[in-house]
Amino acid sequence: MTNRKTLKLAAVIDGPGWNFSSWRHPDMPADAGENIDFFVQQAQLAEQAKFETLFLYDVSHVGPGNIPYYLSMFEGGTLMSALAMKTERIGLSMTASSSYTDPYNLARQVLSLDKLSKGRASLNAITSNPGGMVNFSRGHLGKADQYPMHEEFLEVLLDLWDTYEDDAFPRDKESGVFLNPRKMHPVNFQGKYFSVDGPLNLSRSVQGRPVLYMAGSSPTFVDLATSYTDGVFMAGSTFEETVLLANALTAKLLEKGRQPDHFVRAISQNPIVGRTDAEAHQKYREILALGPYSHTPVPLFMGSAERVATEIQRWYEAGAIDLFMVRQDHPHGLRDFIELVVPILQERGLFHREYEAETLRGNLDLPKPAFRTI
Template identity: 55%
Template sequence: MNEKKQLKIGGIIDGVGWNYMGWRHPDMPANASENIDYYVQKAKRLEEGKFDMIFLADVSHIGPMMIPHYLSMFEGVSILSALSMVTHSIGLTATIATSYADPFTVARQMASLDKISNGRAGWNAITSNPGGLANYSRTHLSKADLYPMKEEFIEIVEGLWDSYEDDAFIRDKKRGVFFDPQKMHALNYRGNYFSVDGPLNISRSRQGRPVIFQAGTSSDFMNIASKHAEGALVNGEDIEYAKAFSQELKRRVKLEGRSPNDFLIMPTQNPIVGRTEKEAEEKFQELQSLMPIYRIPKPTFFGSAEKVADQIQHWYEAGAMDLLLIRQEHPSGFDDFIDLVVPILQERGIFRKEYESNTLRGNLGLPYPKNRYSI
């Protein structure tokens, strides 16, 4: 069946905000980016809104001109592990750059998060920009290495996640049988950048393995994403761009023998919503007034809740968006969206009223990935 899935929604929690001024708003804790209570509150709110996932973006090198959020923030897997204990159904996606991390460690961390959260983990596997090379002792490499390295990295992580077949662990105390060694598989991967024997020492999770997302724009990006990703982020400024990106990426997904219906196009948006157009305008102006030297562009999704719901429906129906990934521009961004826009989308039957599942894969309607060694 090739039925179009309902719209999916994710919330990017960026602490004090993904702009220069949000931290100065009276309602924003100035230390929100490293404030566990703030993250817990937002995570619970997104779950009340029936969002598919909490999504954390990341940065691999900083300097004094960076946005305040990037200057002092939590590491993704650590904070998501904490959030997994206070949420039940919402997915938990961390961004980790393949250019700077180590594949065995990432496979282990993400699989652990997947087990801790009972099958709710996602990994946004990005190259990140080359600036990070200097932070991770990789100055002998250059930008040209990043995508070839990424492909090896993901092949290794996927391979390690199949180290054990689903039923490898018997744990029969009476018979004294802990596991079936026939169902444990080494990897023995030899690449140009990485060399990993395996196996990984953690069993598969309820959703098989974490969902893999990726973000990038180039043809090299698309080639790897079409083989290894289950969703791709796209800049959400322009619907025609997002549509063309979606068509081309899904074309490549199909060439890989996969179903384009099981690949999610995920534009990032920073909606500002009000009960009326005027209220949205006031919120926009309020933000601008916090730091007048920085001009922020008007968000693509802007205005009254009804208008924003129309815009969302248009993007969704036009094939430019399978999963809406929102970040808050204004400190009330998530609340406004959940209180005002979500009920309209639910009323129109575009978005769920209840979670279908309590795994990330289940809510996203993505197939269970069979272990490569299972018959």
């Protein structure tokens, strides 16, 4: 592939980890999911290493059987807003479900984050899985409603983010012109699930609009994501499956006249890295030894830094991924990845050494979208 963008990196800062027992490790703050000092430290570590973005998962229904992190975690938009004030360049990606909120609320929340951070916000708009507890009055959606509702949600969200043209607010004290009303485009949407009448109350983002992702794998997901989003978050369970999904996404983008390079394919993994394979395996055993319910599957990316870097390179060069998201199950997972793997990726010319742009979109090599275009 010519002029392919360099590999992008994200840090998934999910508190004490995505399992039942990492919180018990001596080096992990047991309250990490509600510990702002922990999140600031992780965010600044990732920013010093020039990661393009931070990334937060979310949980759409909370119940007693959840992993510790899901029972003790900050709301993502609030946390990202705090981190916006403690970082300068790194992107801030939050996850929220379209099933339990109105698009107006989320459009406003994420665009506010974008303004607070001067163009670094992004949203992973998920649909949520049915089942579990019913935390919201709206209840769980059946499969038949999940995607039709999501599509309406995305339609409205994108329209709201483009309520105002870039130069809609002269805010000219001399002439007294605050807003040019001809450059305001109120939304007038009447759908099956949502009705929105009126404008959003925030000017357009410096990056056009916040970067938008969806997470999933089904053909309906592929169809919707390639119509509305800037990228996807894929399960990444195996190399072969991810290559197939990435190819399906590329084919759909081309079918829709979109430039596949202007799209981000991401997976999230919990690499466990050591100076040697043996050291990495020892760290994995430390996690397993923490409890009978550890349920930490063998990481796909585990071993010496060379081995992990080469595996990431293989996925990237096969076109399976543009963005590799680093989760940590071991308390030093992110730090180890940064100290040991990042320099190798840089030496091989796969990962940048400095931020090139001011906005998240710029750092992901995504062009600023023209007003009201996908």
